[in-house]
Amino acid sequence: MVSSAVLPGRSALSQVAAIQHPVPKGSAGKITIKEAPFHDLINLRCQPDNKMANALIKKLTSHSLPSANQAAQAGDRAVIWLGPDEWLIMAEAGAANTIMANIETANLGHVATTEVSNAYGILTVNGKPSRQMLAKHCAIDLDAGVFTSGTAVQTIMGHAGIILIATDENSFTVIGRSSFMPYLVALLTDASIEYGVEYRPA
Amino acid sequence: MLLIDCPHCGARDETEFACGGEAHIARPLAENTISDAEFAEYLFWRDNPKGVFLERWCHTAGCRRWFNAARDTVTHEFIEIYAMGSLPKSKAAKDAYASAWRRQTASEKAAKPAQKTSGKGAKS
Amino acid sequence: MNIKSPKQGQMRLSDGGRINRKNPVSFRFDGKTFAGFEGDTLASALLANGVHLVGRSFKYHRPRGILTAGYDEPNALVEIGQGNQQAPNIRATEAMLYDGLTAKSQNRWPTLGFDIGAVNSLLGRFFPAGFYYKTFMFPAVFWKNIYEPIIRKAAGLGRAAKDHHDADRYEKTHRHTDVLIVGGGVSGLMAALSAAGSGARVMLVDDANELGGWMLSENNTTIDGKPALNWIKQTVKALEAMSNVTILTRTQCFGYMDHNFLTLAEKVTDHLPQRPDHLPRQRMWKIRAKHVVLAQGNHERPLIFGGNDKPGVMMAGAVRSYINCYAVLPGRRAVIYTNNDDAYKTALLLDDVGVKVAAIVDQRPTPSSVLVSQAMARGMVVHTGHAVLDANGTRHVGTLKIAAINPKTGDVTGQPFYIDADLVAMSGGFTPVVNLHSQARGKITWDDEQVCFRPSDYHEAAICVGACNGVFDLKGAMTDAAVGGAMAAMAAGFTAEAVMTPAVDEPSMVMRPHVLWKMPSDAVKGQEPKAFVDFQNDVTASDIKLAVREGYHSVEHVKRYTTNGMATDQGKLSNINALGILSDQLGKPIPEVGTTTFRYPYTPTTFGAIAGRDIKELFDTERLTRMDAWHRQHGAEFEHVGQWMRAWYYPIDGETMEEAVNREVKKTRTHAGILDASTLGKIDFRGKDAGEFLDRLYTNMFSTLKIGRCRYGLMLKDDGMVMDDGVTTRLGENHYHMTTTTGGAANVLSWMEEWLQTEWPELDVYLTSVTEEWSVTTVSGPNARKILEALGCSVSLTDDAFPFMSYQDANLAGLPVRIFRISFTGELSFEINIKARHGLALWQHLMKAGEPFGLTPYGTEAMHVLRAEKGFIIVGQETDGSVNPHDLGMSWIVSKKKSDFIGKRALERKSMALNNRKQLVGIKTEDPKAIIPEGAHAVLDPHQSYPMEMLGQVTSSYYSPVLGHSVAMALLKGGHAMKGQTVWFPMINGKKPIKAVITDTVFYDPKGDRING
Ligand SMILES: [Zn+2]
Secondary structure (H helix, E strand, C coil), X not given: CCCHHHCCCCCCCCCCCCEEECCCCCCCCCEEEEECCCCEEEEEECCXXXXXXXXXXXXXXXXXXXXXXXXXXXXXXXXXXXXXXXXXXXECCCCHHHHHHHHHCCCCCCCEEEECCCCEEEEEEECCCHHHHHHCCCCCCCCCCCCCCCEEEEEEECCXXXXXXXXXXXXXXXXXXXXXXXXXXXXXXXXXXXXXXXXECC | CCEXXXXXXXXXXXXXXXXXXXXXXXXXXXXXXXXXXXXXXXXXXXXXXXXXXXXXXXXXXXXXXXXXXXEECCCCCEEEEEECCCCCCCHHHHHHHHHCHHHHCHHHHCCCCCCCCCCCCCCC | CCCCCCCCCCCEXXXXXXXXXXXXXXXXXXXXXXXXXXXXXXXXXXXXXXXXXXXXXXXXXXXXXXXXXXXXXXCCEEEECCHHHCEEEEECCCCECCCCCEEEEXXXXXXXXXXXXXXXXXXXXXXXXXXXXXXXXXXXXXXXXXXXXXXXXXXXXXXXCCCCCCCCCEEXXXXXXXXXXXXXXXXXXXXXXXXXXXXXXXXXXXXXXXXXXXXXXXXXXXXXXXXXHHHHHHHHHHHHCCCCEEEECCEEEEEEEHHHEEEEEEECCCCCCCCCCCCCCEEEEEEEEEEEEECCCEXXXXXXXXXXXXXXXXXXXXXXXXXXXXCECCCCEEEEEECCCHHHHHHHHHHHCCCEEEEEEECCCCCCXXXXXXXXXXXXXXXECEEEEEEECCCCCCEXXXXXXXXXXXXXXXXXXXXXXXXXXXXXXXXXXXXXXXXXXXXXXXXXXXXXXXXXXXXXXEEECHHHHCCCCHHHHHHHHHHHHHHHHHHCCCCCCCCCCCCEECCCCCCCCCCCCCCCCCCCCCCCCCCEEECCCCEEHHHHHHHHHCCCCCHHHHHHHHCCCCCCCXXXXXXXXXHXXXXXXXXXXXXXXXXXXXXXXXXXXXXXXXXXXXXXXXXXXXXXXXXXXXXXXXXXXXXXXXXXXXXXXXXXXXXXXXXXXXXXXXXXXXXXXXXXXXXXXXXXXECCCHHHHHHHHECCCCCCCCCXXXXXXXEECCCCCEEEEEEEEEEECCEEEEEECCCCHHHHHXXXXXXXXXXXXXXXXXXXXXXXXXXXXXXXXXXXXHHHHHHCECCCCCCCCCXXXXXXXXXXXXXXXXXXXXXXXXXXXXXXXXXXXXHHHHHHHHHHHHHHHCEEECCHHHHHHHHHHCCCCCCCCCCCCCCCCCCCCCHHHCCCCCCCCCCHHHHCCHHHHCCCCEXXXXXXXXXXXXXXXXXXXXXXXXXXXXXXXXXXXXXXXXXXXXXXXXXXEEEEECHHHHCCCEEEECCCCCCCCEEEEEECCCCCCCCCHHHHC
């Protein structure tokens, strides 16, 4: 089957236009929200103690399967913990088929991969008050000393389920189901009015 | 709002979870013949104790995993959180398990295969 | 200011206070312009201008003044702001003054000075406790049409903004902290120092504009040898400098829920003359704390005497606040009425600032302390063992009636005498603020020594410190708080040490109030003057006595019967006095009388803050498919299906819905239709036991399904009732693709996970939702094949190469797709799944290729008609959780071979196959144009008497433009055996019953020939 990356197609947020709110006096810093479209995403199901699978994932992504609430994200490919036997592999566009074929043909036992590149949208959130802003609609402890870089959780943002990853002190990746992405952009830009915000479509 | 300690993700707000009701209800196998009344013990009858209650929770907005919990329905204290398919270890929860009327029912006995010696039902 | 500033009020002292005299502001109250200073509250500014009368009471419309200086204020509730920014029930004692503030008094009509409702006061004896219960009992129609409108008009506290559109922005936010300290007085500050020193994350919140609590109102206390204010300033500065400390002022903690979840309301811009657009007016904080320190201090209790609600009667502590914090004199000639030493501080301060203290009336027979001696030494007249019997004056207190009493019984023993005063500073003792502690299910215990309830057992991880814990002396409170703060940090997992309590010098005094719950009065029994216990709800001492006489002895009953403590102030001032009176009447000590529960919210909170941004377009999510933009461009009307927005129908050239749907249905049957079916739930099944698992889930067999084939399945709950349906396809040996209904997608996935994880963990199956991975477009109708071929399809679409109920991977218009040959219309039909990012592109290609073939987009309404013509059910429409497969005439789908599946045992119950169950049938009306409303009930004889014997109800009903008559399905008792019989559907509103005949459910193409085109 031909890779879904044959044509760029339309991203989860292609119907949402740029949004801007000015930076008011006394703002703690401007928030920048961008769509990061067309990464390939693979849902990986595997028992955590499957050594062969772990070794193969390491070979394919340069990351060992991360433990609970963690994302291994250095380099081009990232692996995000979703549950005790579930991870999300994030790779460059077009890479999914090869990675999946490698895993599926390796005879690893009870392991499964499913491509979900289209099922999710990805946002990056940057800016000094990012944590404060995200905390308006998220009940997770986002304190910089607790939700450190590399922390990844599945949780709720407003009324939508999301995967939230801290990429550094002031930067986050927000992954949501495609159909919820316009809502998430509306929610997060609204929460950023206090600081000033720019949403840039891909 | 309760704070529930998901065994995989850690403590999260109650809004991330769904409560699955009473735990340790063994499903009678269709191969075992039991009466409608006995089947109703499995299908309809649920405990609603004041005090320690063994119940199932699912971290629906997080890891989507099910787990068991012993919760005091009066104080809302989570006495113990333990894996699906296992039995509680704390005394209060063990007592609650042992003293449940359900342990003696025909429907629970019918959850074991008629011929085979052991069955692996997580709820039991 | 460019307008001429009005003159500052005549009751303002020339210096002192914590106001900013450099910034005078003007404000309006009831249409009059006044002057005040930045740093004033509305209450202090009004008092500075000699305005005491600020409102009318709730029931009797009595003139009311300013009683307190804080959030415990029951009387001085005003409306602030104008137009859609108008907010009712703002406590004037909390509202920070700003230039241009506009306030109005409440509960008065037409004016504050002359209020018609005040006649209620003259009719007072007709408004006793339980009045509403007694008077407005029946008849019911009177209640709705007469009583309620009157009560609504006469009662109620304030009015909401007229256009019901709150222009302000409100937000919510979450915060986790190790230690939350509620109350920023000296105790809160001490606790914060101890806790913060450990490195724990500390939040310190206080309702007032600045930290310091009651100590800001005191003038005769030193800490560390310096005025207490210096210590406060220094401590606040130290805390502010710590990165692990968050301080919130103008923030009230109003809720304390399970597992240390607390809610705070922060007034972010309420105090600003211009509220910036980018900031919320208020922000609700949802706090999860590891440990909580409650340092909320105490509330001073009023004394109960006739006319104790008159403007000019104030709490003794509040008088000190107005003088020390705001440099305002609340009167010129004062009487102190007390049962403890604390009010003597007020007497001395009044004397200091030149207010004549006409007398100190002390209930205690022999008070003896430094403070008492100081007052006497200054020549003040102290009437020990005396009580105020009554306060006279129409709109302001004028004369007090005083007499000697028996301090034990409260009986008047001496000849009453009169003293003129325009200010009564009263103190009836102190109540630790146990409200939040109690809300969190903490226990309280009666302290007979201090005559108050104080915290005993904790339910949550919390500690009460200082006055809040019943420790009233400053040094003791500070030490208690320092230890409490350290304990809280330790409980939160930190190594902490209590900070040293600095040297404290404050007047030594006896805080213990004299215990006298009976109201001293020389009036004839039954004609005592009105003495208020609950000022906000206008509950008098007599009301409580009456309730007891009428048999209400439980404190909970008395509360509800008299409404004591049920106003928005939640009885902050009244609870103990009410309990005292009740205990006196019942002859039982207070601990035996018990106390009521303090409920959420501790203080009134705006709905705006509770709603936050969950309004308008952010109220709920709307899920959009990838083809959404196309539907909108082509004029589609939408309907909500769960959270999804689905194209409902596509009207052209002003078509009505009926016309559009008829056209879409016909065109699909004659040519071809195209439907956006992307919202269907889709689940990927992986693992060696996938087939076995499906066998257990569905009533029919899936493990035997050949690779590349599709099968329709019915899913039951274990009670044997239909739960969901859909088509499942075998993609590979251990790989299946399941579709579910749009609305059931999330449920079905959780349901299956539940079985996998909790009942059959031995099965190797992984489930992944792929609903949004694929966009789904259905092309249906006799021309469907031609359209796909015209677009260039990489696989043969003939019946032989691509039979009904099969699946193939293919390329269509050069795009990789999965094609399923399944049909929900009864026509030749292809369901094309494509990676969602190409969903719109494929849709557009299909529309173009389909144009010569008459391809028409159809919405969900036409989809319903098409499937109803074929008798296809929709789970949730034909079923309601009480319908089993036999009822649907689908016994064929229930496997007899399988040893088990979910619902099998329940289906074996005899009652599940009874002939008199409601069974699905078709309904054909005699009049082809008549469309029976869905939900209509069927009867055999429309002329029978009520209640009619009903057979069941219509589940689906549409007009079929292809057949030229309406088609309907219904669940009727014993319906399967009734085919050919006539039934009637009685209508409401005098319409004639609809006559119909019971038929088979398949109306169109019963042989199914059209499925192959
Ligand atoms: Zn979890």
